[in-house]
Amino acid sequence: MEPDWPSLPKHVLDSVLEKLVSLSDYLRFSIVCKSWYYVTKDNQIQRAKMTAPMLLICANKRHSWNLYSIVDDKVFDFQLSVPNKRYCGSSFGWLIAVEKNFAITLINPFLRVKGRRKKENSIIRLPSMRLPPSNSERRRWSRQCNHYVFKATMSADPIADAEDCIVVVIYREFYQMAFIRLGKAATWTYIDTGVDRLGTLIHEVTNVEDKFYAVDQKFRLLSFGVTAESNPNVEVVACMTRRPALSKRYLVYSIEKELLMVIRYVAYDGGKRSTVGFLVFELNFDKREWVAKDNLGDDVALFVGDSSSVTVPASKSGCLSNCIYFIHDNDGQGYDIDRRYHLDFGVYNVKSKSISQPYTSHAKSLVEMTDYEPVWVKPTLNL
Amino acid sequence: MSTSTDNNASITQESGPSAAVQDIQKKIVVRTADGEVFNLKEEVAMEIDIIKTFFQEDSISYETVMPLPNVEGWEMVKVIEYCTKHVELKHKVDGYKERKAFQALFVQNLSTKSLLALTNTANYLEVKYLLDFLCQAVSEQIKNKDVDYVRELFGVENDFNDEEYEQVKAEAPWAHENLNNDLH
Numbered sequence: 005m006e007p008d009w010p011s012l013p014k015h016v017l018d019s020v021l022e023k024l025v026s027l028s029d030y031l032r033f034s035i036v037c038k039s040w041y042y043v044t045k046d047n048q049i050q051r052a053k054m055t056a057p058m059l060l061i062c063a064n065k066r067h068s069w070n071l072y073s074i075v076d077d078k079v080f081d082f083q084l085s086v087p088n089k090r091y092c093g094s095s096f097g098w099l100i101a102v103e104k105n106f107a108i109t110l111i112n113p114f115l116r117v118k119g120r121r122k123k124e125n126s127i128i129r130l131p132s133m134r135l136p137p138s139n140s141e142r143r144r145w146s147r148q149c150n151h152y153v154f155k156a157t158m159s160a161d162p163i164a165d166a167e168d169c170i171v172v173v174i175y176r177e178f179y180q181m182a183f184i185r186l187g188k189a190a191t192w193t194y195i196d197t198g199v200d201r202l203g204t205l206i207h208e209v210t211n212v213e214d215k216f217y218a219v220d221q222k223f224r225l226l227s228f229g230v231t232a233e234s235n236p237n238v239e240v241v242a243c244m245t246r247r248p249a250l251s252k253r254y255l256v257y258s259i260e261k262e263l264l265m266v267i268r269y270v271a272y273d274g275g276k277r278s279t280v281g282f283l284v285f286e287l288n289f290d291k292r293e294w295v296a297k298d299n300l301g302d303d304v305a306l307f308v309g310d311s312s313s314v315t316v317p318a319s320k321s322g323c324l325s326n327c328i329y330f331i332h333d334n335d336g337q338g339y340d341i342d343r344r345y346h347l348d349f350g351v352y353n354v355k356s357k358s359i360s361q362p363y364t365s366h367a368k369s370l371v372e373m374t375d376y377e378p379v380w381v382k383p384t385l386n387l
Numbered sequence: 388m389s390t391s392t393d394n395n396a397s398i399t400q401e402s403g404p405s406a407a408v409q410d411i412q413k414k415i416v417v418r419t420a421d422g423e424v425f426n427l428k429e430e431v432a433m434e435i436d437i438i439k440t441f442f443q444e445d446s447i448s449y450e451t452v453m454p455l456p457n458v459e460g461w462e463m464v465k466v467i468e469y470c471t472k473h474v475e476l477k478h479k480v481d482g483y484k485e486r487k488a489f490q491a492l493f494v495q496n497l498s499t500k501s502l503l504a505l506t507n508t509a510n511y512l513e514v515k516y517l518l519d520f521l522c523q524a525v526s527e528q529i530k531n532k533d534v535d536y537v538r539e540l541f542g543v544e545n546d547f548n549d550e551e552y553e554q555v556k557a558e559a560p561w562a563h564e565n566l567n568n569d570l571h
Contacts, residue, residue, distance in 0.1 A: 010500065010503040010504045010506075010507050010542075011503075011542075011543070012503060012506060012507065012510075012525075013507075013510065016506060016507070016510050016518070016522065019518070019519065019522040020522045020525045020526050020529070021526075022522075023522055023523050023526035024526050024529060024530065026530065026531075027561055028531075028561045028562065029526075029529060029530050029531065031559035031561045031562045032529075032532075032533070032534055032537070032559070032561075032562040033529065033537075034555065034558075034559055034562070035534055035547075035552070035555050035556055035559060035562055036534055036537055036538055036541075036543060036545070037538070037543045037544060037545055037546050037547070038546050038547060040543070041547075041555060080560075080561060082560050114560075117557075117560045120557055120560075121557075386558055387555075387558055387559075
């Protein structure tokens with residue numbers, strides 16, 4: 005090494021690091037030398053916000069899942085060791101699962117690389133949810149425990165931001181909500197459904213600052229705050245006067261600070277489901293109404309599935325702008341579906357209203373062969 | 388054009404028919420580490436924050452020759468080239484393609500070592516958009532290259548000990564994929 009080789013100051017290295025869109029390049033930067041490692045470590049929280057989710061695909065061998073990066077167009081060599089099952093949520097890089105005893109566990113697949121020592125804090129166990137009221141129901145749900153919760157989400161990273169981490173679930177046959185504050189409560193708080201069955205048939209819950217918002221079957225937007233009180237008050241924030249037809253819907257607080265409701269239209273051919281198109285609505289907080297939008301945002305990409313819906317900056321993450329990356333997700337039928345019907349995945353361009361399937365053939369065949377539904381997971385950088 | 392090595396050299400003037408027009412455009416003079424002196428058009432000089440700040444001081448007159456001890460002559464040439472183009476494109480409505488073509492040529496024959504030196508200089512001189520562009524160019528050199536190649540390119544040594552290295556590698560499972568080693 006020449007002694008007069010120019011070395012870059014820290015903030016310049018930081019700028020260079022930011023321009024490495026591919027996660028592989030980013031992480032390789034961290035192992036070059038010690039000073040580069042510390043620059044990466046300091047940058048990782050910022051980076052996590054810009055990183056697109058990857059697709060976790062079960063390899064059908066015991067506790068073996070592959071990771072496909074749609075941005076880098078490749079399936080990684082290593083595999084992750086997590087149980088083979090349907091996951092009811094994926095948030096901040098953690099999978100959310102229901103166990104046979106109705107306990108909820110959080111699993112970080114990135115801390116569980118096969119062939120390496122598993123990190124102890126890769127599994128967080130939460131208290132059990134309350135059991136179904138009768139023995140027969142208990143037996144039935146125990147067999148289908150993976151579907152006891154339809155969808156789950158978290159408000160913050162359970163390790164980096166444990167203080168602010170609240171887990172919210174949509175559970176059981178009426179799709180009601182319950183939540184728990186991580187590390188602060190021994191039991192779940194169940195949100196009572198009141199008049200007009202408010203608080204049932206919830207499609208998705210998302211967190212915006214200190215409140216939670218939920219969208220229900222009737223396209224109403226509900227909100228509630230999580231306090232020490234035992235029963236939070238659920239309010240209706242907005243309605244739709246002209247409701248779209250039966251459809252799936254997602255709720256996301258985008259990186260452009262807009263609350264979006266995204267509606268997904270699907271068609272069935274025998275048992276096979278395919279997505280036909282999407283509609284995007286933005287909440288006008290002042291007028292308390294949903295306003296149709298013809299784009300997601302200037303530089304936004306959206307990821308939807310059974311995971312918590314997330315948006316990322318398109319250019320910085322390597323995604324296509326104004327596109328929705330969708331995969332097959334639960335229809336709420338309450339049981340595992342046959343693998344042949346996992347195939348409703350692709351990328352929807354909001355502007356051109358067209359659907360493409362840019363997966364590599366390797367990834368495509370993995371999705372076609374898998375016994376369990378693939379999940380979007382946001383990579384956690386654990387430096 | 389004559390140059391002067393005095394600290395308080397007066398601004399030189401060209402003779403000829405265009406001199407009258409040129410007189411209106413103020414010039415700023417700087418001297419680099421290797422003693423080279425550069426005359427910059429004021430509008431270009433003001434793109435370089437460290438120069439702008441220097442001449443904004445009340446006590447400093449435009450006739451002062453500003454010393455730049457951390458900058459080499461060849462680096463100053465490149466910086467002036469980039470800033471001049473930037474100023475030119477500011478007034479153009481659709482300069483995107485032209486900018487891209489210019490940028491490609493700008494870094495074309497720069498060795499990595501020179502690119503790094505120029506990046507440091509852009510940082511020192513405080514030219515934000517040039518620094519941003521050069522960081523991008525540096526990142527292009529890192530993309531898809533394996534660790535050893537990057538170390539060689541940047542002249543850095545692996546200063547982890549074996550145990551530390553295994554530990555940091557374990558934190559980054561992505562980092563050890565098979566790669567094409569583009570050795571130019």
